[in-house]
Amino acid sequence: MTLDRARFDQGLTYDAYKAQMTRNRERLEENEKRADLDREDLAAFRALPRPVKVVVLAEDWCGDVIANLPVLGRLAKESGKLDVRIFLRDQNDDIMQRYLNKGQFKSIPVFVFLDEDFRELGHWIERPASVTEIRAKRRKDIFAAHPEFGSPDAPVDALPEEVRVRLQGELAKMRDETTKFANAEVVRELREIATRVAA
Amino acid sequence: MTAARKVRITYCAECGYEPQTLDLAKALMLEFGARLSSIELIPWEGGTFEVSVDGQLIHSMGRDGGFPDNSAIKEAVRARLSA
Numbered sequence: 001m002t003l004d005r006a007r008f009d010q011g012l013t014y015d016a017y018k019a020q021m022t023r024n025r026e027r028l029e030e031n032e033k034r035a036d037l038d039r040e041d042l043a044a045f046r047a048l049p050r051p052v053k054v055v056v057l058a059e060d061w062c063g064d065v066i067a068n069l070p071v072l073g074r075l076a077k078e079s080g081k082l083d084v085r086i087f088l089r090d091q092n093d094d095i096m097q098r099y100l101n102k103g104q105f106k107s108i109p110v111f112v113f114l115d116e117d118f119r120e121l122g123h124w125i126e127r128p129a130s131v132t133e134i135r136a137k138r139r140k141d142i143f144a145a146h147p148e149f150g151s152p153d154a155p156v157d158a159l160p161e162e163v164r165v166r167l168q169g170e171l172a173k174m175r176d177e178t179t180k181f182a183n184a185e186v187v188r189e190l191r192e193i194a195t196r197v198a199a
Numbered sequence: 200m201t202a203a204r205k206v207r208i209t210y211c212a213e214c215g216y217e218p219q220t221l222d223l224a225k226a227l228m229l230e231f232g233a234r235l236s237s238i239e240l241i242p243w244e245g246g247t248f249e250v251s252v253d254g255q256l257i258h259s260m261g262r263d264g265g266f267p268d269n270s271a272i273k274e275a276v277r278a279r280l281s282a
Contacts, residue, residue, distance in 0.1 A: 061215025063244070155249050155256050157207040157241055164241070171244065 001094040003055055004118050011055065011085025014073045021060040028060075032070035036180065037078060041187050045079035049199035050116055056086040057096055057110040064126050065109045067179075071186045072111060082194070101125050113193045122193035128185040131178070138174045146170070204279055205237050209249040212242035219248065219266050226269040227276065234280055252279050 018025055054072065058065045069086075076082035089096050089108050101107035113121040143152040149159065149167045156164060206227055210216040224238050248260040250272055257275045258267040 059215070061213075063213030155209065155251060155259065156243055156247070157209045157239075157249065157251055158254060168243075 001098055003095070003112065003114060003120075008053060008055065008085050008114075008118070011087050014069075014076060014084050014086065017058065017086040024060050024066050028066050028070050031067055031179075032073055034179065035071045035074045035183050037074060037187065038184070041191055042075075042078055044191055044195060045075055045081050048079070048081045048194060048197055050197055051081050051083055052121065052194050052197050053114040053116070053118070054082050054084045055095070055110075055112040055114065056084060057089045057092065057099065057108050058086050059089050059108060062108050064107070067182065068127060068186050069109050071183050072109075072190065075187065075190065099123055099125065111190065111193075113190075113196075115197050121196045124189060124193060127182070128189055130185050131182040134181065135174065135178055138178060139171065142167075142170045142174060204235050204253055204276065205239065206235055206276065207239045207241060207249075207251045209241040209243050209247050209251075211244055211247045213244050214246055216248055216266075223250070223267070223269050223272060226273060230273050231276060231280070235276070252276055255279075 012020065018028065021028070054076070056069065056072070058069055060066075072082070072084060076084045087095055089106060096106050096110070099110045099112065107126040109126065111124040113123065115121060140152060143149050146167070148163055149170075156167070159167065208220050208223060210220040220240055224240060227235060227238055246260065248258075248266055249256060250258040250267060252275065256262075258272060260266065
């Protein structure tokens with residue numbers, strides 16, 4: 001499998017991807033609006049010496065795509081330096097096989113950064129490890145503060161419905177409260193890869 | 200006469216597990232009809248796919264790995280119906 005000009009051009013632009021979404025478009029666009037880009041980060045992307053191409057693997061049912069692709073979309077739009085092409089994971093298994101998470105999982109989104117000659121600068125998968133870590137800790141804290149939620153490892157269907165609904169609310173609140181941190185971490189990691197492009 | 204049984208399927212709604220959930224629910228409906236008292240579908244998160252019968256967990260993606268084989272779930276339900 002080669003990521004070359006011909007293959008790259010087969011991908012969907014960010015707007016074309018949004019247009020073909022069959023679900024979660026509202027959530028994605030809400031996240032796009034909420035992605036608060038730091039001025040200094042944006043300046044670093046704008047200062048890239050050459051444009052960078054980004055091949056993306058995505059599907060519209062995936063929560064990490066809905067959370068993180070809009071951050072890339074905003075960076076591309078506001079920097080003018082990222083040329084993004086999106087491929088549907090389940091129709092592009094050859095690309096997916098090359099970027100399996102830990103060599104085995106088809107985690108998405110995948111962002112592959114390429115220079116103008118289609119040499120890979122680096123790639124990014126799913127979400128920052130720091131985000132997984134902080135959310136796991138916050139989840140643990142929620143269960144510790146609410147004994148009625150039982151064990152974090154127990155099947156959730158054993159909880160009475162009204163307890164389950166409250167747990168769902170607490171988890172949604174936690175995700176909301178950690179979104180700003182998560183977006184900043186995504187930007188930090190993408191910036192680190194994109195700025196490897198040579199002048 | 201066997202007692203009616205309740206099946207719950209908890210699935211990760213963020214992950215797009217609806218097709219597998221609906222396939223399993225349909226398989227159970229067609230196989231057991233009114234011998235089940237209810238089939239409850241619980242949209243959840245975090246990569247969950249769990250199936251329980253009368254509160255007893257018979258498949259967990261986290262514990263057992265992957266989606267269950269529908270025929271194995273039907274077999275487990277059948278065993279409880281005849282218990």
